[in-house]
Amino acid sequence: MPDFIPAFSLARQAETVGAAVNQAVARVLASGRFAQGPECEAFEREVAALFQGAPAPVAALTCASGTDALHLALRAIGVGPGDVVLTTAFSFFATAGAILLAGARPEFVDIEPESFNLDPKALEQALDCPLRAHEGRIAAILPVHLYGEVADMPAILAAAAPRGIPVVEDAAQAIGARRAGRAAGAWGAVAAFSFYPTKNLGAMGEGGLVTSHDPALLERLRLLRVHGSRQRYEHEILGWNARMHELQAAILRAKLPFLEGWNRRR
Numbered sequence: 662m663p664d665f666i667p668a669f670s671l672a673r674q675a676e677t678v679g680a681a682v683n684q685a686v687a688r689v690l691a692s693g694r695f696a697q698g699p700e701c702e703a704f705e706r707e708v709a710a711l712f713q714g715a716p717a718p719v720a721a722l723t724c725a726s727g728t729d730a731l732h733l734a735l736r737a738i739g740v741g742p743g744d745v746v747l748t749t750a751f752s753f754f755a756t757a758g759a760i761l762l763a764g765a766r767p768e769f770v771d772i773e774p775e776s777f778n779l780d781p782k783a784l785e786q787a788l789d790c791p792l793r794a795h796e797g798r799i800a801a802i803l804p805v806h807l808y809g810e811v812a813d814m815p816a817i818l819a820a821a822a823p824r825g826i827p828v829v830e831d832a833a834q835a836i837g838a839r840r841a842g843r844a845a846g847a848w849g850a851v852a853a854f855s856f857y858p859t860k861n862l863g864a865m866g867e868g869g870l871v872t873s874h875d876p877a878l879l880e881r882l883r884l885l886r887v888h889g890s891r892q893r894y895e896h897e898i899l900g901w902n903a904r905m906h907e908l909q910a911a912i913l914r915a916k917l918p919f920l921e922g923w924n925r926r927r
């Protein structure tokens with residue numbers, strides 16, 4: 662009997678998901694497929710079903726981590742060296758890190774004191790700041806749905822859309838979350854999710870996912886995920902190895918049916 666109660670323990674999840682996870686692992690071992698295969702594809706379809714009712718059909722692509730998801734999402738929408746991305750001042754390091762990895766510069770906008778998420782009024786001010794003309798093109802706006810609470814996306818999109826600036830959602834902490842009935846990941850041009858073990862849907866290792874309603878963008882993300890390759894050993898663009906492990910996809914599939922209940926309890 663431990664003489665303290667841990668504030669957070671993933672070990673207890675075994676009581677709920679242990680049997681389903683064991684079956685999933687056995688299935689992958691027997692299949693002999695370990696990288697970005699049928700389990701990943703099935704998980705993509707199952708996650709896409711969470712977005713039913715979105716204004717346009719949303720598709721999902723698995724990748725190796727939330728960091729990869731963000732980095733590739735930014736690259737897919739054309740963010741590159743010399744660009745500026747407006748983002749929140751309050752997030753995990755990977756949000757700004759992904760912007761820098763894409764070659765761009767993060768510029769921080771203040772947060773709402775109640776939600777800790779990007780403040781749309783501060784965003785408008787940053788967009789209209791007269792000094793901006795010297796600071797590089799604003800290539801994207803990157804709000805974060807921190808702690809699973811969806812940022813004020815109606816107001817953020819109202820600021821972004823008339824200026825033609827794409828919005829990339831950092832939904833790493835928010836799979837299954839909704840605002841005004843619309844799911845996190847169904848608002849922007851593209852969204853990034855994380856399945857780091859402590860996330861509300863956690864892998865037993867690393868994992869990530871991108872969602873978008875734009876078929877051309879999804880096609881580009883598909884290429885970026887495997888070294889720019891559509892056909893084996895033919896590389897059209899410079900990409901990355903961001904494949905998801907089949908074991909993680911199978912484990913996430915086993916846990917997915919519990920997500921809604923877990924989110925409700927949170």
Ligand SMILES: Cc1ncc(COP(=O)(O)O)c(C=O)c1O
Pocket residue numbers: 726727728729731752753755756805831833834854855856857867868869
């Ligand atoms: C807000 C936010 N963005 C990005 C990430 C990066 O995700 P990952 O750890 O899967 O690379 C995380 C989680 O760690 C996060 O909390």
